[in-house]
Each structure stands twice: as structure tokens, then as C-alpha cells.
Amino acid sequence: MKVIVTIPAYNEEKTIGRLVADIRKAMGQTNYNYRILVLDDGSKDRTAEVSKKAGAMVYSLPKNYGLAEAFKTEIERCLEMKADIIVHIDADRQYQASEIPKLLAEVKKGYDLVLGSRFKGKIEEMPLVKRLGNMAFSRVISQITGLEISDAQTGFRAFTKEVAEQVPITSNHTYTQEQIIRAVRHKFRIKEVPIYFAKRHDESRLISNPFGYAIRAWINIIRIYRDYEPLKFFGWTGTSILLIGFILGLWLVYFQFFGGGAFRHLGLMMLDILIITIGIQIVIFGFIADMLRKH
Ligand SMILES: Nc1nc2c(ncn2[C@@H]2O[C@H](COP(=O)(O)OP(=O)(O)O)[C@@H](O)[C@H]2O)c(=O)[nH]1
Ligand SMILES: [Mg+2]
Structure with a gap:
């Protein structure tokens, strides 16, 4: 030895x-x-x-x-x-x-x-x-x-x-x-x-x-x-961003019915779509990274 x-x-x-x-x-x-x-x-x-x-x-x-x-x-x-x-x-x-x-x-x-x-x-x-x-x-x-x-x-x-x-x-x-x-x-x-x-x-x-x-x-x-732990890392990051998008979306829906119409906040609507898209993309990154992950 x-x-x-x-x-x-x-x-x-x-x-x-x-x-x-x-x-x-x-x-x-x-x-x-x-x-x-x-x-x-x-x-x-x-x-x-x-x-x-x-x-x-x-x-x-x-x-x-x-x-x-x-x-x-x-x-x-x-x-x-x-x-x-x-x-x-x-x-x-x-x-x-x-x-x-x-x-x-x-x-x-x-x-x-x-x-x-x-x-x-x-x-x-x-x-x-x-x-x-x-x-x-x-x-x-x-x-x-x-x-x-x-x-x-x-x-x-x-x-x-x-x-x-x-x-x-x-x-x-x-x-x-x-x-x-x-x-x-x-x-x-x-x-x-x-x-x-x-x-x-x-x-x-x-x-x-x-x-x-x-x-x-x-x-x-x-x-x-x-x-x-790429799936957890990107998964949680993406989900958190999605959650922000979801909450903002809920508020816009509420505004549509009870506050004079969501279309009066076109900028916010577009921002929300952007946030949701980014969130989804990060979650997808997570799956790709998980596939390629260092073992
Ligand atoms: N090869 C190499 N060894 C280093 C370098 N920097 C520190 N070390 C060595 O790494 C070990 C730990 O460094 P040390 O300064 O004691 O770090 P600490 O104990 O975490 O404060 C020692 O044996 C150092 O000589 C470096 O740049 N290259
Ligand atoms: Mg030392």
C-alpha cells in the first residue's frame, strides 16, 4: 500500500x-x-x-x-x-x-x-x-x-x-x-x-x-x-417569478370586473405577460439544466 x-x-x-x-x-x-x-x-x-x-x-x-x-x-x-x-x-x-x-x-x-x-x-x-x-x-x-x-x-x-x-x-x-x-x-x-x-x-x-x-x-x-440541484434552483426561481405574475394577473382580473377595466392599464398587462413568460422560461431552463446536469 x-x-x-x-x-x-x-x-x-x-x-x-x-x-x-x-x-x-x-x-x-x-x-x-x-x-x-x-x-x-x-x-x-x-x-x-x-x-x-x-x-x-x-x-x-x-x-x-x-x-x-x-x-x-x-x-x-x-x-x-x-x-x-x-x-x-x-x-x-x-x-x-x-x-x-x-x-x-x-x-x-x-x-x-x-x-x-x-x-x-x-x-x-x-x-x-x-x-x-x-x-x-x-x-x-x-x-x-x-x-x-x-x-x-x-x-x-x-x-x-x-x-x-x-x-x-x-x-x-x-x-x-x-x-x-x-x-x-x-x-x-x-x-x-x-x-x-x-x-x-x-x-x-x-x-x-x-x-x-x-x-x-x-x-x-x-x-x-x-x-x-438545477431543477430545484431554476424551478424555485421561475415559480417565484410566476407567482408574482399570477398575483398581478389576479389584480388585473379584479380590476376588469370591479374597477373600470383592465385595459386602462395596458402597460401593466404587458408587464404581466412579460413576467409570466420569463417565469415559464426559467422553469424550462431548469428542466434542460437537469437533463444536462453534472453528475
Ligand atoms: N496551491 C495553492 N495553495 C494555496 C493557495 N492559497 C492558499 N493555499 C494553500 O491552501 C492551504 C489553506 O490556505 P490557508 O491560507 O491556510 O486558508 P485558511 O486556512 O482557509 O485560512 C494552505 O496550505 C495554503 O498554502 C494557492 O493559491 N494555491
Ligand atoms: Mg489554514
Whole structure:
């Protein structure tokens, strides 16, 4: 069984060396055959150099592609290197390398995707906006998958090569959630394990301001619904618009009989026809999108 521990890193020279050492220590106490791969995403500091010195293999992208693209590359590289199990862990030492064997143990028991859950475990510190964002994402994912997921955005997970091969990651905004949704649809076995989440000692690479994060989180939740529940998404939008058209139509009918004739409000009548047409079209979009939906 070959395990590859893979780390996405963007300008993480301060922590990556110690993380690689932590991983070697934790994995050295097991009898897995393992390798460590740092996916350096166009870092401008000494991330690659420090990682190599600490004993990791390094794959450097020529420029900064962002975390989702880096995650796809990680999976490709790991499969090329014939990994049986892939462990993904963030570079900033917020997740504990010492807990990797705990995740691997669940894979050995037969789970295909094992998620380190911060909310089931312990969180040293997490800003409120992020905490709420994470909880909102997890609720949405639980609802879509019908599986109780407490931490859909965790950056600490272990999965088998079958998950890596069969679960395509296509979106660039929600890859953490996408892997879960698609793994459920492929009938893979998923397990959450409580883990410890430490405070980040310098600033987040992903989130520079909490307000921007909150807006992006909402946009992404809407995109998840659009992509994975298109009939509900367009169906509800279209039906709401139809309802407005219907109410306005009722008022016009009332006006026709009791208020001097609807034709005196020709503009409103035309507007109502327009609203109803738009509503119907959006519902039809829903059916088409449902037919073409990403599985
Ligand atoms: N490949 C890649 N990794 C990134 C990028 N931005 C952040 N990361 C890594 O993603 C992980 C999580 O980032 P972090 O800043 O800790 O996000 P937070 O914990 O959500 O605040 C860390 O390992 C970062 O180095 C990026 O643009 N590309
Ligand atoms: Mg972090």
C-alpha cells in the first residue's frame, strides 16, 4: 500500500519545513510505504527549497493557479506515482500531521473518503465569519447529499485511488465540497473523524477580508445549488417569478370586473405577460439544466 501525503502550498516557507518533518515523524511510526509531495503553486518565497531540504518531493507550477487547480494537479501527480491512498493536508500546520494515521486507519477499515472534521474535534481559534461560512456550507452539502456532514470545507482528508480516479473535480470554486457530493453520488463510503485545528500564526493565504469571504461564500453556495440541484434552483426561481405574475394577473382580473377595466392599464398587462413568460422560461431552463446536469 503506497500512501502519498500531498500538501498544497503558496508562500509557506515559514511552516512547510516543520510540517514535512512532522509528517515524517508520524508516518515513520507506522509501517506504510509513504512519500510526501509538496505542490508548490508558483510561490515567490523559498517554499520549494525548504520542502526539498526537509525531504519532500516538490512539484512546482510555473505560476499561481489557485488552490482548486493545484488540488487537481495533486491528484494527477499522485495517480501517476501509483498512490493507493492520498492524504491531503494544508501547509500551515493548522491540521496536525500526528493525526494522519488516524485518518489512514479508517481507510484501512474500508472507507473511501475520510474527512478530518474540525467541528467534531477541537478548534483553537476560527474567526466568526469563517465559522458561520463553514457551517453554512456543511448544511448545504448535508442537504444535497442526504448525509450528515459537519465540515465540508476541511483541508485534511484521506482518500483511495478509486476516489481519485472516479471523482472528477471540474469546478474551480468549490472543489472541497465537489469531492464530497460526487463521492456520495458514486456510492463511495465516507467517514468523518474528529481532528484538532490549531490557530494560524500568520494571515490566511485564501481569505484576506472577512466581508469578501462572506460574499464569496454565498455566491458559491448559490453555484453549488445551480450545479447540483438545477431543477430545484431554476424551478424555485421561475415559480417565484410566476407567482408574482399570477398575483398581478389576479389584480388585473379584479380590476376588469370591479374597477373600470383592465385595459386602462395596458402597460401593466404587458408587464404581466412579460413576467409570466420569463417565469415559464426559467422553469424550462431548469428542466434542460437537469437533463444536462453534472453528475
Ligand atoms: N496551491 C495553492 N495553495 C494555496 C493557495 N492559497 C492558499 N493555499 C494553500 O491552501 C492551504 C489553506 O490556505 P490557508 O491560507 O491556510 O486558508 P485558511 O486556512 O482557509 O485560512 C494552505 O496550505 C495554503 O498554502 C494557492 O493559491 N494555491
Ligand atoms: Mg489554514
